[in-house]
Amino acid sequence: MQEFSFHCPTEIVFGRSAEERTAGLLRKYGARRVFVVYGGGSVIRSGLLARIECIMTAEGLAFSVKGGVRPNPRLSFVREAVREALEFGADFILAVGGGSVIDTAKALAHGTANPEIDVWDFWTGKAQLTKSLPVGVVLTLPAAGSETSDSAVLTSEEASEKMGLPSPFNRPAFAVLNPELAFSLSSPQLAAGIADIIMHTLERYMTHTEGNEFTDLLAEALLKNVVKHAPIVLAHHKDYDAMSEIMWCGTVSHCGLTGLGREKDFSVHKLGHALSAHYDTNHGESLTALWGAWARAVYEDRPERFARYAEKVWGVDAGSPEERARAGIRKTEEFFRSLKLPTSLGDLPTGVLEHRALEALADNVTAGGTRSVGAFHPIDRAFALKIYEAANHG
Numbered sequence: 001m002q003e004f005s006f007h008c009p010t011e012i013v014f015g016r017s018a019e020e021r022t023a024g025l026l027r028k029y030g031a032r033r034v035f036v037v038y039g040g041g042s043v044i045r046s047g048l049l050a051r052i053e054c055i056m057t058a059e060g061l062a063f064s065v066k067g068g069v070r071p072n073p074r075l076s077f078v079r080e081a082v083r084e085a086l087e088f089g090a091d092f093i094l095a096v097g098g099g100s101v102i103d104t105a106k107a108l109a110h111g112t113a114n115p116e117i118d119v120w121d122f123w124t125g126k127a128q129l130t131k132s133l134p135v136g137v138v139l140t141l142p143a144a145g146s147e148t149s150d151s152a153v154l155t156s157e158e159a160s161e162k163m164g165l166p167s168p169f170n171r172p173a174f175a176v177l178n179p180e181l182a183f184s185l186s187s188p189q190l191a192a193g194i195a196d197i198i199m200h201t202l203e204r205y206m207t208h209t210e211g212n213e214f215t216d217l218l219a220e221a222l223l224k225n226v227v228k229h230a231p232i233v234l235a236h237h238k239d240y241d242a243m244s245e246i247m248w249c250g251t252v253s254h255c256g257l258t259g260l261g262r263e264k265d266f267s268v269h270k271l272g273h274a275l276s277a278h279y280d281t282n283h284g285e286s287l288t289a290l291w292g293a294w295a296r297a298v299y300e301d302r303p304e305r306f307a308r309y310a311e312k313v314w315g316v317d318a319g320s321p322e323e324r325a326r327a328g329i330r331k332t333e334e335f336f337r338s339l340k341l342p343t344s345l346g347d348l349p350t351g352v353l354e355h356r357a358l359e360a361l362a363d364n365v366t367a368g369g370t371r372s373v374g375a376f377h378p379i380d381r382a383f384a385l386k387i388y389e390a391a392n393h394g
Contacts, residue, residue, distance in 0.1 A: 002211050002261035010148045010255075011174040014248065016240075018178040019138050022052055022094075023059035029134050029173040031092035034063040035085040035112075037105050038096040039070070043140065046184055052096060052138060064088040069097065072276045072283065073104040075120055075156045082111035082119060094136045095172075098193070099144025099153075099283075102137055106152040106170050109133040123154050123163045132169040138176045141185060142247035143193025143284065145200055145254025147175035155277055161364065162273040164266075177251065179243040187234050190246075191339040192284030194230045197250045198223060199287045203266045204259030205309065206376045208302055212261035219258040220312040222249050227313065230339060267374030268294050271387060274364040278357075279350045288333075289342040293391035295329045298377040346394030358388040 013021050026034060034056060036049075043049040049065070056063050066081055081104070085093070090112055095105035109132045111119035121127035137147040146152065152170045155162040182190070205219045226249050232242035252258065271294065272286030281289075299306045303321040310316035310328025319327065333343045346352040353361075362385040365373060369381035379387070 001214065002209060004260045006256055006260055007168070008148055008171065008255050008257075010172050012148070012177060012251065013174065014177045014244075016178060016180060018176045019048065019052065019181065020055065022136070022138060022176055023055040023061060025136060025174045025176070026056065026061060026092060026094070027059060029092070029136065031061060031094075031134070031136075033089050034061055034092045034094050035081075035088060035090035035108070036063055036065045036094045036096060037069055037081060037101055037108060038065070038067045039098070039101050040067070042184060043096050046181075048138070048140070048181060049096060052094075063094075064090070069101045069104045071100050072155045072162060072280055073100045073107070073153065075107075075154055075158075078104060078107045078111060078119055078154065081108045082115070085112045086115055090133065092134050092136065094138070096138045096140065098139070098141025099146045099196070102135075102139075102144065102146035102172070103152040103154065105135050105137070106132075106146070106172075107154050109135050110169065120154070120156055122167075123156075123165045129165070129167050129169055134173040136174045136176075137172050138181070139178075139247070139251075140181045141189065141193055142179075142182055142243070142250035143196045145197070145250050145252075147172055147177070148251050148255035150256070151254075153273070160277050162277040164269070164273070175251070177247055179240055179247045182243055182247060183238045185237065187237075188340070190234055190237070191230075191341055192282050193250065194226060194233075194246065194339060195284035195288045195336065195341055197226055197246070197253045199268060199284075199291065200253040201258050202291070202309075203269060204262070204264055206265055206298075206305060207262045208305075208376065209262035215258065215260045215262070216308075218252075220309075222253060222258060223313045225249055227335060234339065263375040265374050265376040267376065267379050270365055270373045271361075271379075271384065274361045275345075275348075277364060278361065279348075281348060281350070285342050285348060288336040289345055289348055290387065290391050291336075292329055292333045292343055293387045295332075296326075297383070297387050297390060299325045299329065301377050344394065345388070345392045352392055352394060353388075355389075358385060358392060361388050
């Protein structure tokens, strides 16, 4: 193993009826006045929000509730929520939902703890994050892994930018994971979440760094487990065993374990963020639409790595490293298509884009050509444009 530093302080409570322990966890981590955020109406229709409110009321916790978080979490919502949380005197933020709700809660915690600083300044690097409020999570969507990660994504509508912020202050205090809470998700929601789980693992797996065998084995096992159980949960949303496997894989995929001892790449995430910022593209779908184009553009940098992925995850054991690498890329795209996920820009609601739109995306990713992104193959503006062009078909 190569050198690494790893700290994941999030307490995880996993299993049936796990949400019933929410109030006790809130008390454990010092909550007295809880500001709750959620997304659409699903947590209301399912009765989950009402149950959480009853649990907090019984525990004597004061709380305020704000819904309306949207996918690709919005800066404008966070700013409004910060004002409300300050008026309420919140000392704890509770997210009830999936990745967008959790990332919103993290941003809200940062903004409420630092009212003199505009929260977007933390994402742009204009201000240093040195304190925050604690965050708890009741997870309803296995996908982003934000319930244990040190990152949070935020979208500025004004700047048309979607950016990630890595910080130890982004680690939630606790996460409640009951697979049953994901039973009511639609197939497209589940499929996009599964894509995110896979991509969080692949973005750490594709590396030039040698000597991390156990980390590799963890990543490969996680990927194989997702590939095995994804078709089951899509066919049978209430299969507890399969959903529990997918949910736990989502949590582990982004806590850092599957990348210990090597650098993170996250090139495809950054390319996808530009799509989401400009077109409000679903996050998971933006990743599957671009991954194949990225992989074909970079696999020759280290075909042996892609060949190992093809062998360990997809069982491809014949041919040269280059042939196995290409087969692994094909099989990944075939799997995405089997989940009814896009594998090109033309498969997205926006359809095939004009060239000037591709140039705008490349400018967004590289700040007008002033920076490169990624670690496996650093991507400058010209290379970003090449990937977008390769993905720009039906």
